[in-house]
Amino acid sequence: MHGVEILLQPGVFPRLFSGLWVTVWIAGISVILSIPVGLLVGWLMTIRNGLVRAVMRVYLDFIRIMPQLALLFIAFYGFARAFDWNLDATGACVLVFVLWGGAELGDLVRGALESIPRSQYESAYVLGLDSWQTFRRIILPQAFRRMLPASVNLATRIVKTTSLAALLGVIEVIKVGQQIIDANRFLYPQATLWIYGVIFFMYFFICWPLSLVARHLEKRWAHD
Amino acid sequence: MAAKVLSRLVRATVAVGASIVMMASVAACGPSASTPGDDRGSEGRSTGTSQSARSLDAIKKSGKLKVAVFSDKAPFGYVDKDGKYQGYDVVLAERLAKDLGVEPEYTSVDPAARVDVLSSNKVDVTLANFTVTDERARKVDFAKPYMKVFLGVVSPESAPIRDVKDLEGKNLIIAKGTTAEPFFEKNYPKVKLQKYDQYADAYSALQDHRGDALSTDNTEVLAWAKANKGFTVGITKLGDEATIAPAVQKGNKALLDYINEEIVKLGKDQFFHKDYEKTLAPVYGDAANPDDIVIEGGAD
The missing domain is CATH 3.40.190.10 (Periplasmic binding protein-like II)
Known part of the structure; x- marks a missing residue:
């Protein structure tokens, strides 16, 4: 248990929590903004227009193939040099995570919408529902159920990927941890394990409830 | 048809999406008058576009000197237990800002980011144990050294x-x-x-x-x-x-001259030896001789 005293030092936990707040803030804003982007992208992917589909395909593949770190560097350094878009580090992170989350979520929306059989639309019309009612009461609830577990999974991936923000100079939880480790490396050379251990549990307690919800919903809706 | 309904839904999302893009771009661009690459690396680089470095006046007006420092490299640049930046480089940053009549604003950098934060104008000066090399000197302008x-x-x-x-x-x-x-x-x-x-x-x-x-x-x-x-x-x-020296964006002559004058001036009252005593001596003890590490007044 050598070095565990580091965790009792005043300021260690408050600082880790303030770092965690930055992590949660970036992830939260990114997830919230990804939802409208994802819905838009998902809809564009389903319309029968070759050009729109091709553009969406390129967008999705580009975002998927590029490592998030490369996208972050492009947004942070590249835009500033090429277009005078001097985003701050947090802004660059949110932009990249929204583009990424939007693309991935869009693909989920597309898959969910396309998976609803035509007969669902037709049955609804026969029952006298208009097209808006059909969409809102029949199609959307089913599509929503089908995409929710995967969307929650996407949200946990966004939370974890925010750790890359440290490389742009954002002082999020990992960076705070490294600062604490470094500032104490003379007094507590063993601090690394303990600090990273605490950070592990911090990520865990953010992502775990999300995973639980996803699993619960998956089970509950499995046979609907 | 479903498509018709979806388009109603989408009109709303388009509006939201567009406003996000607007917000991002408004927040991001200043006056974007320059064409990228037209004068990069040439002498007449600082022509008042938002991409090129801030002038001394702009720094004074904003009240903040933006400095890139290490935040995990004690005793040169690190964050203490109260969350404050400390270290040999930070002492110099505080002094440079104080003599300009502004507050320092720190950006934490990793070693590989030290050139990029300058060339993309994220900070005004890098004070992060930055060793002078020919390759780096092609991309940034180094001031007089303060360490070897x-x-x-x-x-x-x-x-x-x-x-x-x-x-x-x-x-x-x-x-x-x-x-x-x-x-x-x-x-x-x-x-x-x-x-x-x-x-x-x-x-x-x-x-x-x-x-x-x-x-x-x-x-x-x-x-x-x-x-x-x-x-x-x-x-x-x-x-x-x-040697280790402060660095500014290529072509930011006004700030470079200011820093050089400061380093010469500070050398007269042995500023860097005092800095050494305060930040490095507790760490090195007798393992090193301050005169082997510190350069006063930019030396030759």
């Missing part, structure tokens, strides 16, 4: 590396973007390099014996070996003497 340094190699006492020849075929840990990286690639290609993005991870790797030794500035390894039992600096002076 060699490379050093730290290794476990149980298997000490005392000669650079001993490293051949072994794993040497380095941090990306440091001077150790090109030095070993060029002069000792037989040394296997294990590269880490962040200093904290590089040192952890050495402690876990994922590599046979670690190389970075000798000041840095001396400080680290002194604090970590079981490790020794087998090689204290490797490569040519290098």
Whole structure:
């Protein structure tokens, strides 16, 4: 248990929590903004227009193939040099995570919408529902159920990927941890394990409830 | 038809999406008048576009000097237990800002980001243990030096590396973007390099014996070996003497001149020796002589 005293030092936990707040803030804003982007992208992917589909395909593949770190560097350094878009580090992170989350979520929306059989639309019309009612009461609830577990999974991936923000100079939880480790490396050379251990549990307690919800919903809706 | 309904839904999302893009771009661009690349690297670079560096007046007006420093490299730049930036570089940053009549605003950088934060105008000056090299000098402008340094190699006492020849075929840990990286690639290609993005991870790797030794500035390894039992600096002076200096964006002459004048002025009252006493002496103790590390007034 050598070095565990580091965790009792005043300021260690408050600082880790303030770092965690930055992590949660970036992830939260990114997830919230990804939802409208994802819905838009998902809809564009389903319309029968070759050009729109091709553009969406390129967008999705580009975002998927590029490592998030490369996208972050492009947004942070590249835009500033090429277009005078001097985003701050947090802004660059949110932009990249929204583009990424939007693309991935869009693909989920597309898959969910396309998976609803035509007969669902037709049955609804026969029952006298208009097209808006059909969409809102029949199609959307089913599509929503089908995409929710995967969307929650996407949200946990966004939370974890925010750790890359440290490389742009954002002082999020990992960076705070490294600062604490470094500032104490003379007094507590063993601090690394303990600090990273605490950070592990911090990520865990953010992502775990999300995973639980996803699993619960998956089970509950499995046979609907 | 479903498509018709969806288009209603989509009209709303388009509006939201568009406003996000608007917000992002409004927040992001200043007056974007320049065409990228037209005058990059040439003498007449600072022509008042938002991309080129801020003038002295702009810095004074904003009340903030933006400084890139290390936040995990004690005793040069680190964050203390109260969350405040401290260290040898930070003392200079505080003084530069104070004499300008502004407050310092710190950006935490990793070694490999030190050039990019300047060329993309994220900060006004980099004060992050930045060793002057020809390659870097093509991309940024260095002011007068305030420290000198060699490379050093730290290794476990149980298997000490005392000669650079001993490293051949072994794993040497380095941090990306440091001077150790090109030095070993060029002069000792037989040394296997294990590269880490962040200093904290590089040192952890050495402690876990994922590599046979670690190389970075000798000041840095001396400080680290002194604090970590079981490790020794087998090689204290490797490569040519290098100097450490503040850096500004290429072509930002006004700020460069200001910093140079400051360094000369500060040298007159032995500012850097005082800085050494305050930040480095507690770490090095008698393992180093301040005159071997500090440069006053930019020296020659």
